[in-house]
Amino acid sequence: MRAKFLMVLAALLLLPALALGHGPTRQKVTLTAEVAAEPDAVWAVVGNFDDMSWHPAVFQTDGDGGNAIDATRLLTLGAVDGPTIAEVLYKYSAQKMSYSYRITAVEVAVLPVTNYSSHLTVKPREGGGALIEWRGAFYRGYPNNDPPEDQNDAAAVAAVTGVYQMGLDALVEQFGKPGS
């Protein structure tokens, strides 16, 4: 019992450190997808911060605050007892069909990034349909010098790219490719 308490205490003491240092080079990823549906229809699906069910990796979204600034959501990945990502909304415009959010807590083993922020935007596509743009800015998972391979800059970019690609592919599947 006492040992467990000490372990929890140790974990708590470690927490502030997670929010501290980061790697020297911030990374960025921008992925886009074109779909046949009009922006309004796409926005109706992706435009609610408390519902990320459109992404295949997300098992459950527990939102608090809807689309208000500082609203939070907890994403559970894969299964009911899967790993989680906690996020906060810091910018939202239904008119611009765009919102921005940050990760407030994630295990590096789940997503090897720190100081992660992201924007999702839906725009009209030239010639009809919609363009979905998903952008992220983040540091690698390893905050110190000389990172191990699974927590370096390339690993961070690969992981975020994989998440975005999977989500955008699902939206193309749902809304169809624009006709040529």
Place this chain on the structure above:
Amino acid sequence: MASLVLKALALLTALAAPAAGDVAYVTCQNGGALSVIGLATGAEVSRWPVPGKPAGVAVSAGAVFAVSPDSKTVRRFDPHGALQAEVVLDGGPIGVAHDAGRGRLFISDWYNARIWVLDDADLSIEAELTNGAAPAGLAVSPDGRFVASADRDADQVSIFDAARLALLHRVTVGSRPFGLRFAPDGRLFVGNVGSNDVSVVDPAKGRVTATVPVGEHPYGIAFAADRAFVSNQYENTVSVLALETLAEVARVEVGEYPEGIDDTADGSAIVVVNWFDNTLTIIDAQTLSVLHTMDTGEGPRAFGEFLLGGSI
């Protein structure tokens, strides 16, 4: 009438003159390059390959210093891009400030809570200063008395006597100070990315005299027209503070992830680089209108003083 026209013409010329001769030396971290941009022409004059993901930059007459944290390398170039000296510093070099009067270059070590003091000509190590955790931004006061560092993970600034290289003060500021700069009147302005405010510090007394709320994630600070300009990294804006009252008089929309910010030699304009957009924005320091947006290399940081008066 003719004289009125001439006056108007002179005024227009004066208006166009902002930044006329200034050259921006923009470290483009993701692209591993330094973009040299003539502000008057809006053209990228040249792009120097700078390996190792350069972030920190300092320019002085005759010298451009760039710090590449990934390869732990500090380089000195002449204004035309010829490499004059380079050194590898074992640690996490990131921020840089130049004390041209004493021929010294200060480099912060993000990972080892220290500042390297280098000879600015051959970049040999002259001394090391012990610091708070994760020092990032560095600045030398206009009168050359002080050198200060923002110790991000210690929530403090360290102020040293720049001549004797002796510690004067550790001053607790807001949360996660990253960028800092001395105002023309000698006060030290510190951007706290964690608490979204700016701490104003009296460097002689080592005391915070004011804390001013700004936008989200304030990153860099520059001064012109009796105002402080603060780039708000997560908000795509620049907060404008009146130096006399410290009131925020405006918030100017710029590009995405605004970071390094500096003032032109004539004080007429402010230049800020937008990391996500690969652009820089020129703001009229008086009217606060955006004059131009220009392209840079990939991932501009320009973390430091990156504008040099005069053309090349």
